[in-house]
Amino acid sequence: MNVVTLIGNLATDVEVKDVGDDKRVAKFLLAVNRRSKEGDADFVWIAAWDRQAELCGQYLAKGRRVAIDGYLRSRSWEEEGKRRREIEVVARSVQFLSPPSETGGDVVPFEPAVAS
Numbered sequence: 246m247n248v249v250t251l252i253g254n255l256a257t258d259v260e261v262k263d264v265g266d267d268k269r270v271a272k273f274l275l276a277v278n279r280r281s282k283e284g285d286a287d288f289v290w291i292a293a294w295d296r297q298a299e300l301c302g303q304y305l306a307k308g309r310r311v312a313i314d315g316y317l318r319s320r321s322w323e324e325e326g327k328r329r330r331e332i333e334v335v336a337r338s339v340q341f342l343s344p345p346s347e348t349g350g351d352v353v354p355f356e357p358a359v360a361s
Contacts, residue, residue, distance in 0.1 A: 247316040249334050252342070253277035255309050256288055261302035271298035272333075273305070275313065290333040291315075301339055310342040 256274040264270050271293045279285045291313055293301045305311065315336040322329050 249313070249315050249317055251275060251277050251289060251291075251313045251334065253286075253289075253311070253313075255305060255307050255311065258307045259302045259305050261298055268295060269298040270294055271301040273301070275311070275334075290331065291336055291339075292318075292333050293336040293339055297336065297339060304341060305339075308343075312340040312342055314338045 253275040256276040259271050259273045261269055261271045273291055275289050275291050276286045277289060279287065313334060313336050315334045315338075317332060318335050319330065319332045321331075
């Protein structure tokens, strides 16, 4: 079973890209605190697709708190003659947990969507 649930704060702003065939992906780095006295955190790449990607790009920014439900995906590629590998969480749902920002704009509720 490949199921991941995380709660954390965005460590980067959301980057939304068009990837062709009317598909969009939003990527961001999520800082997830560990339960330790040292205050350590793990940093996990998150990918959200299509309508969910648009909403993340519109309403999320560095520092905002979110809950992610999704699954792990690994991928590899060659870059400059070296083999690269990345493990990311593909979000099935993103729940915005931070209150609306003081700079305006309400956080809208989001219905979970199945990622492509």
